[in-house]
Amino acid sequence: MSNNTQSKKESSLIAENGPWAAVGEHPNAITNRFYTYERVQEIVAFIQNIVPAKPEVAIICGSGLGGLAELVVDKVVIPYADIPNFPRSTVAGHRSNLVFGILNGISIVCMQGRFHPYEGYTTAACAFPVRVMQMLGAHTLIVTCAAGGVNKSYRVGDIMLIKDHINFPSMAGNNPLIGHNDERFGKKISFCLRPRFPPVGHAYDRQYASQMKQIAAKHNIELREGVYCALGGPCYETIAEINLLRVLGIDAVGMSIVHEVTLGAHCGLRMLGLALITNKCLSEYDSTIEAVHEDVIRISELKANELQQLILDFVGGVKTNKT
Numbered sequence: 001m002s003n004n005t006q007s008k009k010e011s012s013l014i015a016e017n018g019p020w021a022a023v024g025e026h027p028n029a030i031t032n033r034f035y036t037y038e039r040v041q042e043i044v045a046f047i048q049n050i051v052p053a054k055p056e057v058a059i060i061c062g063s064g065l066g067g068l069a070e071l072v073v074d075k076v077v078i079p080y081a082d083i084p085n086f087p088r089s090t091v092a093g094h095r096s097n098l099v100f101g102i103l104n105g106i107s108i109v110c111m112q113g114r115f116h117p118y119e120g121y122t123t124a125a126c127a128f129p130v131r132v133m134q135m136l137g138a139h140t141l142i143v144t145c146a147a148g149g150v151n152k153s154y155r156v157g158d159i160m161l162i163k164d165h166i167n168f169p170s171m172a173g174n175n176p177l178i179g180h181n182d183e184r185f186g187k188k189i190s191f192c193l194r195p196r197f198p199p200v201g202h203a204y205d206r207q208y209a210s211q212m213k214q215i216a217a218k219h220n221i222e223l224r225e226g227v228y229c230a231l232g233g234p235c236y237e238t239i240a241e242i243n244l245l246r247v248l249g250i251d252a253v254g255m256s257i258v259h260e261v262t263l264g265a266h267c268g269l270r271m272l273g274l275a276l277i278t279n280k281c282l283s284e285y286d287s288t289i290e291a292v293h294e295d296v297i298r299i300s301e302l303k304a305n306e307l308q309q310l311i312l313d314f315v316g317g318v319k320t321n322k323t
């Protein structure tokens, strides 16, 4: 290859990938480049060809919680593997399907299986389906997950309404919005397109939270309310880490949600978060009980009905809100 051809090849790489593409770069710098607006549009167009109906509510199912999709009627299931450039879930308890249909009278899209940074995906790649679902028409996002109970009063099987989160990966410089800020993502609000510095202080919608509390009370389901924090995983926490999280006022710990909610806030979605406490976090050195993923899935499946009931009723209420 001539020097000229080589340098042309390098400059096109740089144009597409940024200044360090030809020489390698720090992994934290690899963020939102692959799922460009155009690539997301292609994925949206592919899906709309199969499912023309607009979903109003998007739901992301956590570990062992994908059974919710069984309640969807007039269902269209698109395996992630069939969608160009869509990642695959590689974790037990996460199927890899995008499910469309009607839930309690409202048009929904449900991710049966999410992506986690510990699977090797960037936070931007993990969360980009949020943008896909918003561009398909969703105005509301429900995120669910399995989590460890950090709060000592929490019991296995409790459901926690997520009031707020601590995004540890972002605090360490790993946020899905790092990189080019494409203002075409999301809808225009007042005079401002999606901002470079999106506020996330009210990412979890307070009105949705109070509706969820009423629904839980109606079903006699005790609902906790607390702060979720995401760590990178895939290790569960050390005892010292749990003790640290407790000092910080964190109630539940997991490995997901925060990057999805970040993109959801960026594209103007109203959001609700529910965490199922699948295990108590260890805080004594003489305890022999460790968190294991098999228990996480077992408890999720055991408690899925309660969570599904809450979501079913909530989705019905979203419909009422819209009319």
Ligand SMILES: O=P(O)(O)O[C@@H]1C[C@H](O)[C@@H](CO)O1
Binding pocket: 061, 062, 063, 091, 114, 116, 144, 145, 146, 147, 233, 254, 255, 256, 257, 292, 293, 296
């Ligand atoms: O996808 P979620 O957050 O529900 O899954 C949690 C976090 C890890 O993926 C896994 C650990 O057991 O469960």
Ligand SMILES: Nc1nc2[nH]cnc2c(=O)[nH]1
Binding pocket: 146, 147, 148, 149, 231, 233, 235, 236, 237, 253, 254, 255, 278, 279, 280, 281, 291, 296
């Ligand atoms: N990080 C983390 N994620 C979880 N997901 C389910 N349980 C746990 C836990 O104890 N820690």
